[in-house]
Amino acid sequence: MTNERPINFGAGPSALPETVLEEACKGLLNFQGTGIGVAEISHRSKEFTSLVASLESNIRTQLDVPPTHKIIFTQGGGTGQFSAVVLNMLARHRLLHPDLSDEQRVMDYVITGSWSKKAETEAKRLGGASVHIVVDASTKSKDSKSFDAIPAHEDFDFSADPALIYYCENETVDGVQFSNDEQSSASFPFHLLPAGGLWPLVADYSSSFMSRKIPRIADHAVIFAGAQKNIGPAGLTILIVRQDCIVDVDAAAKLGAIPVPITMSYKINADAGSLYNTPSTLSIYIAGLVLERSKQLGGVVYFESLNGRKAQKVYTALREGETKGAYRSKVKEGSGSWMNVVFDVLGDNAESRFLAGAEALGMMALKGHRSVGGIRISLYNAITEEQTDRIVAYLKDFATQNA
Amino acid sequence: MTNERPINFGAGPSALPETVLEEACKGLLNFQGTGIGVAEISHRSKEFTSLVASLESNIRTQLDVPPTHKIIFTQGGGTGQFSAVVLNMLARHRLLHPDLSDEQRVMDYVITGSWSKKAETEAKRLGGASVHIVVDASTKSKDSKSFDAIPAHEDFDFSADPALIYYCENETVDGVQFSNDEQSSASFPFHLLPAGGLWPLVADYSSSFMSRKIPRIADHAVIFAGAQKNIGPAGLTILIVRQDCIVDVDAAAKLGAIPVPITMSYKINADAGSLYNTPSTLSIYIAGLVLERSKQLGGVVYFESLNGRKAQKVYTALREGETKGAYRSKVKEGSGSWMNVVFDVLGDNAESRFLAGAEALGMMALKGHRSVGGIRISLYNAITEEQTDRIVAYLKDFATQNA
Incomplete structure (x- = not known):
């Protein structure tokens, strides 16, 4: 089922792990065997x-x-x-x-x-x-x-x-x-x-x-x-x-x-x-x-390592695309967020094509905040390394095709 | 499945319709065919x-x-x-x-x-x-x-x-x-x-x-x-x-x-x-x-009629039990809430027996607020008339057995 869901790169509310959502469904109907859903029990129970x-x-x-x-x-x-x-x-x-x-x-x-x-x-x-x-x-x-x-x-x-x-x-x-x-x-x-x-x-x-x-x-x-x-x-x-x-x-x-x-x-x-x-x-x-x-995955230490790798992969692809003239980062090197990577796609109508191409590949919610425009890739904890690899591949492909 | 769930007479957070919880489960995983769960989409979408x-x-x-x-x-x-x-x-x-x-x-x-x-x-x-x-x-x-x-x-x-x-x-x-x-x-x-x-x-x-x-x-x-x-x-x-x-x-x-x-x-x-x-x-x-x-059931007009009947049934049983010396209402007639019916169960240890007996019949969360004690039956919209009939029958049986 994982592969059928679009990848949600939205800035928030944002992606949650699918296994958690499935577990939450059970809890909504029957929380810890009480027979009562978690939204229905007393907060003082x-x-x-x-x-x-x-x-x-x-x-x-x-x-x-x-x-x-x-x-x-x-x-x-x-x-x-x-x-x-x-x-x-x-x-x-x-x-x-x-x-x-x-x-x-x-x-x-x-x-x-x-x-x-x-x-x-x-x-x-x-x-x-x-x-x-x-x-x-x-x-x-x-x-x-x-x-x-x-x-x-x-x-x-x-x-x-x-x-x-x-x-x-x-x-x-x-x-x-x-x-x-x-x-x-x-x-x-x-x-x-x-x-x-x-x-x-x-x-x-x-x-x-x-x-x-x-x-x-x-x-x-x-x-x-x-x-x-x-x-x-x-x-x-x-x-x-x-x-x-x-x-x-x-x-x-x-x-x-x-x-x-x-x-x-x-x-x-x-x-x-x-x-x-x-x-x-x-x-x-x-x-x-x-x-x-x-916690089961290794806690924040695990995510720190994962998120560092994810960000590095995306920024590397972005820099490569910059040298090709396809993108322009909105943020100076060293100050770039691990969570929200923001940049412009250069060229006539290129941003729309970037978004449409991503959407066709099942990658959603990449539009930048309405106040600044451009593209924003949010890489919160629920975004996996495999999903990151997919947007990285797309960043590279798009840059090559638009070079 | 409805009959397997306990009846939740809690004062809040309280019972929700089971059909709604089932629908909510679907939305958690895939909201309106977006492929993204409702907790994951942008509030500005x-x-x-x-x-x-x-x-x-x-x-x-x-x-x-x-x-x-x-x-x-x-x-x-x-x-x-x-x-x-x-x-x-x-x-x-x-x-x-x-x-x-x-x-x-x-x-x-x-x-x-x-x-x-x-x-x-x-x-x-x-x-x-x-x-x-x-x-x-x-x-x-x-x-x-x-x-x-x-x-x-x-x-x-x-x-x-x-x-x-x-x-x-x-x-x-x-x-x-x-x-x-x-x-x-x-x-x-x-x-x-x-x-x-x-x-x-x-x-x-x-x-x-x-x-x-x-x-x-x-x-x-x-x-x-x-x-x-x-x-x-x-x-x-x-x-x-x-x-x-x-x-x-x-x-x-x-x-x-x-x-x-x-x-x-x-x-x-x-x-x-x-x-x-x-x-x-x-x-x-x-x-x-x-x-x-x-809305599909008939809106607030429907619930007004339903809730009026539910309250009347419970208060009638309560008054009958009062005449038998089993209960004492905490509220004067005319001022009683349709939503929260509060009363004491009279007799040594009778409150505990009341609660235990109800629980054995799948009726939960009947304890009064910690500040006032006693029993509280909450009859919010999600409590059906059939469920109300069950607590009414229990109120009558308990009063008879304890008379």
Whole structure:
């Protein structure tokens, strides 16, 4: 049956392993022999709470999440967290520094693509502090407006004591990703952060979560991710939060911080074991199946190796096609995302022909984001090496035919 | 196969029609012949947006939602809306009356059970206005603390120009529901609201949505409901919002209103057709299947008739058992919920025997909410009349044997 399904290179919601979908079908009708489907049982039943515990354990073990950090499941996606991280981190900063004015209180944003830009816009919209741009990669790009690379380390300008330092690890739209190699010039410049102390470092890992290890995970205040790229259906949001960032938001509000809606309070959710209110049960269940399968395959270590090979194959074919004049990468070498490879197909009508040719071969959802156009190949965990080889072969064939 | 499944009388997440679950299985693997599963396709694809449109149309048609009202899908459940209604309605009131102080600005809460109490607690926690209790049913109850009835109309004390008037149509935990018969003393006292004008009337319909018509739907500012009772898996929240309540929350914040997280702004969600960010796609899909089935059966009109019969059968058996001394209803006659029937089983160890006996007959999830104990029979749309007859027969047998 595998060969009959089209290959889904969509950027999200995206491909899920077929074996997981088959297992999920069974669970929908009869969950663990209860006779009741997984979408129908109480989220407070022992069957469901053990499922939440197992999902958490799979994330903690595979990513080496340290005991200093809690894992929280919530709803609302990355966009919900654009607000929640601001509200919770501002509350924390207010409790630490109650006397600062909103102008003196600073939030640092690293802008490397459309998603970090959106997050920064939300921070400004909410107010409660001034926003400082650590670096805006678009101002450093060829055309001074697109996002085509991780900026050089010397261009990062961090504040002294910000309420948060925000970055997006992988920019799904622009195809720009921080390198996981600390020696690379495209890595996140952890060495430029002030020495000592607990950094208020916030990372959006939505489109790379569980695809490879998280560098310096223990040094993060908050890591968040929507599930719908590598690990499950939309509707589930995963948070990894250092315990000093789980604060009493009501105490902070009494000191003047912005009131925090209860579903966005990290403390309320953490104290309730992510079951303060009914969670997105079906998404949690399927994410659990995906990560159980991942564990059996060797965990994130396995996917890191696999995803590295997949990305290298695609970028190699893309570079070859560039030398033939068939393609133009949108991203500078070294900053290219392992998850989302974005490029233009050169020549009259060539993009349409590229898409139609791919579709004829059963390869779908390759259109770039509507804001930037072009082609985007998403290579999330569920895309196999064999499927990658097929798009690589197509990239080569198309380049040759169009040379 | 139907007879092999246990009957799930759980209060939510709760039973779904088996035919829908079977259909959902197919969609998980291959959605509408795309070859790609419904959890894997883009929420911006034409396949998915037409699914959202069809879900909306099914709600609008079956509930007679007037053109003055928008239907919005979001995440976060009823608890998320405890905050969102406050934030959006306070923003609206701020724009209408920019000069009132927080003390002068009032939010009216009708308290008829644990859920409206929780909503009121959240309103107080967020601040931005004073909270006025229209009536607290617990102060009128036999023991002056439990919620056992809809209070008499003369006990309702509405404010003159509140930012919102909040009530919970069906209290899932306490089994208290407003009557849908306007002549009943347990109906919502619409006639006591100030004449004319657009009422800021907010109703939590989480556990009765789509189970019967909504009285005076056009007079509501906001109706909200989590999906996980009558229409689908958890993770989807449905809003029906009158257009004058879809306001520019940023303009209100400039006038001093509490900043609203972007995912909670009704305007942002309405303007984006509920697709501002990735929604809980799988929950939307399954809710769509449930309401399509509902339409084929005759819509909400069909379920109103069915649910009325189901409730009457159960309450009749309960009253008979009361006269035999086997049960004690927790709710006064006339205020009993059609969806959640709550009562105590009298006698030593009788509750455990009741539960064990039911389980032996394949009837599950009958334990009352942990905060109130006792028995709770939830009779959501997916519970058939035949299944209701089985619990009714058991109620009668148990009462006879324990008389």
